[in-house]
Amino acid sequence: MTVKDVAAAAGVSVATVSNVLNRRPNVGHAIRAKVLRISSRLGYRPNRAAQAMRTGRTRAIGLVLPDLTNPFFPELAQAVESTARGLGLAVCLVDSQGEASGEADGLALLTQHAVDGIICCPVGARLPAQLRGGRPVVLIDRPLPGYAVVHANYLMGGELLARYALRMGHRRVGLLSGPTDIESARQRRAGFVGAFTGQIAWEIHLGFDGVLNAAARAALKQRGGATLVVCGNDLIAISAMRCLAELGVGVPQDMSVMGFDNIRWTDLVMPRLTTIAQPVGHIGARAVQLMQQRLDGAADLPPRGGRTVFDVALIERESVRNLAHK
Amino acid sequence: MTVKDVAAAAGVSVATVSNVLNRRPNVGHAIRAKVLRISSRLGYRPNRAAQAMRTGRTRAIGLVLPDLTNPFFPELAQAVESTARGLGLAVCLVDSQGEASGEADGLALLTQHAVDGIICCPVGARLPAQLRGGRPVVLIDRPLPGYAVVHANYLMGGELLARYALRMGHRRVGLLSGPTDIESARQRRAGFVGAFTGQIAWEIHLGFDGVLNAAARAALKQRGGATLVVCGNDLIAISAMRCLAELGVGVPQDMSVMGFDNIRWTDLVMPRLTTIAQPVGHIGARAVQLMQQRLDGAADLPPRGGRTVFDVALIERESVRNLAHK
DNA sequence: CCGGTCTAGTGTAACGTTTTACCGGCCGGA
DNA sequence: TCCGGCCGGTAAAACGTTACACTAGACCGG
Structure with a gap:
């Protein structure tokens, strides 16, 4: 099925068929309707490769x-x-x-x-x-x-977390931040740090894939007086929750956790994770x-x-x- | 950068360039090497659209x-x-x-x-x-x-689950199977049912997306004497674990759960999920x-x-x- | 009645490849 | 010496589309 077939069937030139299909103005009612009808009856679909070659798109x-x-x-x-x-x-x-x-x-x-x-x-x-x-x-x-x-708006997300943390009475927190070389991670952190008036007990930087390194595990064990751990994303948060559970630390009784992203799993994990939803x-x-x-x-x-x-x-x-x- | 440019630079015809690039045998050592050298020096990449039009690939x-x-x-x-x-x-x-x-x-x-x-x-x-x-x-x-x-091998997966369930002493189980119109779900079920010599206390069919319907929740509440719930996939299993947790049923103390697929989350959930890994x-x-x-x-x-x-x-x-x- | 301006539509040259058909030598055998 | 193949290479025709340059006729004002 090429434009040539359609043209032949409609008794017009290929140029006219092309003009109709690309809704160019230089073709009359009758012919236009006819071409449209014939081309759809023949089930014509333009060859994308040829189009691409000609138009560069x-x-x-x-x-x-x-x-x-x-x-x-x-x-x-x-x-x-x-x-x-x-x-x-x-x-x-x-x-x-x-x-x-x-x-x-x-x-x-x-x-x-x-x-x-x-x-x-x-x-x-x-x-x-x-x-x-x-x-x-x-x-x-x-x-x-x-x-x-x-x-x-990651800055806003960080701020929302900070204000919520304060409202819930947390004055000393730990941070499991995302990678420092990714701006979105930096902004999440900056938003929180800028709006949080309490103390940052400790901070560890991790990858967004949520694997905890030794430092992170140690920090979760010591806790350094933190009552809440603020995580760079939900993957980190969920890993942290699991790690805390293994350490016998109850969430949220003994330690609170917040994430970021509101991925689907935040709703299936126990306890369900407080986090920031982005659209x-x-x-x-x-x-x-x-x-x-x-x-x-x-x-x-x-x-x-x-x-x-x-x-x-x-x-x-x-x-x-x-x-x-x- | 077209084949024409390469041909000109190498002092040969476009056909020869094409022949070289498509490793056709009808071109001699010297010319072949020269064309290869020139084309890579010019950073020539064949235009996929043109290729597609000509070859249909x-x-x-x-x-x-x-x-x-x-x-x-x-x-x-x-x-x-x-x-x-x-x-x-x-x-x-x-x-x-x-x-x-x-x-x-x-x-x-x-x-x-x-x-x-x-x-x-x-x-x-x-x-x-x-x-x-x-x-x-x-x-x-x-x-x-x-x-x-x-x-x-879903059949095999089902059998492995059945044998493991028996080995762990479970004689009465509930099934949260996948959709009946998907063969992989039917096979998982068939493998289990075929190899499990105990009793099936109840069975509910769900979608693979892991959302529990009322029947499923009810079944998890009653439990009907089942000591283990075998799930059509991990999503269902994790949802089931969450539902059991909400009902105050301990996993695995009061109820055991098995999944299927070994998705990443099976390793992060509490308790970690016993499941079937497919490659x-x-x-x-x-x-x-x-x-x-x-x-x-x-x-x-x-x-x-x-x-x-x-x-x-x-x-x-x-x-x-x-x-x-x- | 004529030149100019539209309108509706046509012919055809690209686009960059691949591939078929062809061609000039060179070599080996008779 | 002549002929038939083979090797190494080339020219040119596609592939299906779009867009440019054109034209035949209609219309219109002067």
């Missing part, structure tokens, strides 16, 4: 994520894929597995496949030059100078919308990037004990 | 999954993507979100993008005719007549390899489908109480 975007086993990302991927599909865009997935080399390989593959744009949650401090093919890039969650980015679905959808804008000409965009920030909300559950006297 | 495959929020699938996606990338294949992701309509839409999008083949974990009892473009299909986890499929990475990798075979001509393949089955293993943790007298 593939109507496919790349989605580059650092780690699908972190439950935050599947949810994001779902949102991205579903809104992209709604726009007729295919999504090519790359999971860099946290490796800069994997990310580079994936980006190379995507550029070779000539995706129209790339939505990326970068693993490192800068994007490999590879993808600088003038292709639009939208970052998710991790800002990088010069790129558009959409993410949750993952909206974030993914917005990233695709921004991409779509950039693909449609769109010259009037913020020159060097621009941020889209979504508000977050505190989800109060049972992992924080109320120490405040009524 | 895109070097992209579709991956259609039912639900990325079920942790089994991200792990699978990771394996598929990484081995596909190793083979130079791009992966276009579709998450049908459990909806047949989503699956159909996704498949339509993939066919329009002319992916070379489709790896799919189908949501329904048969694949929409849409994708029957003669395109190779490899199924994962859920067999369908006429298609190749790769999955874990997700191998399954995903193998699916891609099968696909690759089918893409390379490969006429000598099992005519109508064929199965590849991977062994599973029991992962013993702390969610099952030992009732057997020593």
Whole structure:
């Protein structure tokens, strides 16, 4: 089924068929209707490869994520894929597995496949030059100078946690923060530290994958007078809860825990985890919308990037004990 | 950077460049080396769109999954993507979100993008005719007549669970099985039921997404003399553990629980879940390899489908109480 | 009645590959 | 010496689409 067949069947030229299908104005009512009818009757679908070659557009975007086993990302991927599909865009997935080399390989593959744009949650401090093919890039969650980015208001999240902690009477806390080289982790921390007027008993930096190192386990054992441990994300928080349980420390009776992200598991763990919910679905959808804008000409965009920030909300559950006297 | 530029730089014809790059035999040592050298120096990458148009091959495959929020699938996606990338294949992701309509839409999008083949974990009892473009299909986890499929040995998994349950002295169990219309769920159940010589006190069928309905909650409350609840997958098992905890039933003291899949969370939950591990990475990798075979001509393949089955293993943790007298 | 401006539609040249058909030598055998 | 193959390489025709340059006719004001 090519445009030629449709043209023949409709008794018009291929150019006219193309004009109809691309809703160009230079074709009359009658012919237009006829072409539309015939092409749908024949079940004609334009050959994307040929379109791509001619126009340089593939109507496919790349989605580059650092780690699908972190439950935050599947949810994001779902949102991205579903809104992209709604726009007729295919999504090519790359999971860099946290490796800069994997990310580079994936980006190379995507550029070779000539995706129209790339939505990326970068693993490192800068994007490999590879993808600088003038292709639009939208970052998710991790800002990088010069790129558009959409993410949750991590500062606000940190502040909400801090205020809640104070309200619940906690004056001395431990921190199991995320990696220092990831801005979102720094902002979560900064938001908390800036708004928390109590004391920080200790702080350990961990990876977002939630594996506790020896220092973290030691800190949870000593506790250093902390009544609450504030975690860089839910994975860390859940690992911490498990570690505390193994140490025979009751949560929240003996130690309170707060997370960040509100992944699904926060609701299944015992006790259920108090955390910060970010609107993952909206974030993914917005990233695709921004991409779509950039693909449609769109010259009037913020020159060097621009941020889209979504508000977050505190989800109060049972992992924080109320120490405040009524 | 086109083949024309390379040809000009090397002082040969475009045909020769193409012949070199596609390792055809009709070109001599000297020229071959020169072309290779020049093309890599110029950083030439063939335009996939043009290749696709000429050859009808895109070097992209579709991956259609039912639900990325079920942790089994991200792990699978990771394996598929990484081995596909190793083979130079791009992966276009579709998450049908459990909806047949989503699956159909996704498949339509993939066919329009002319992916070379489709790896799919189908949501329904048969694949929409849409994708029957003669395109190779490899199924994962859920067999369908006429298609190749790769999955874990669910029967064996069920048997392992049954034998372990008996060994631990459980003679009366409840079943929270998966959906009856999914073969993998039926096999898990069949394996268990076939090998378990004790009594089945009750059985409830649930979705694989792990949400408990009223019947399930009621059953967990009554317990009907069961000392162990055998779950269709880990999601169900973890939900069940949470429900039992809320009912004040201790796991494993008062009630034992077993899952299936060995998703990451089984190791973080309290108590850690005894379950069946399937080699997700191998399954995903193998699916891609099968696909690759089918893409390379490969006429000598099992005519109508064929199965590849991977062994599973029991992962013993702390969610099952030992009732057997020593 | 004529020149100019629309409207509706056509012909065709690209886009970057692969592949088929072809061709000029060179070599070996008769 | 002549002929038939083989080796190494080339020219050019596709693949299906879009977009540019055009034209035939209609319409309109002067």
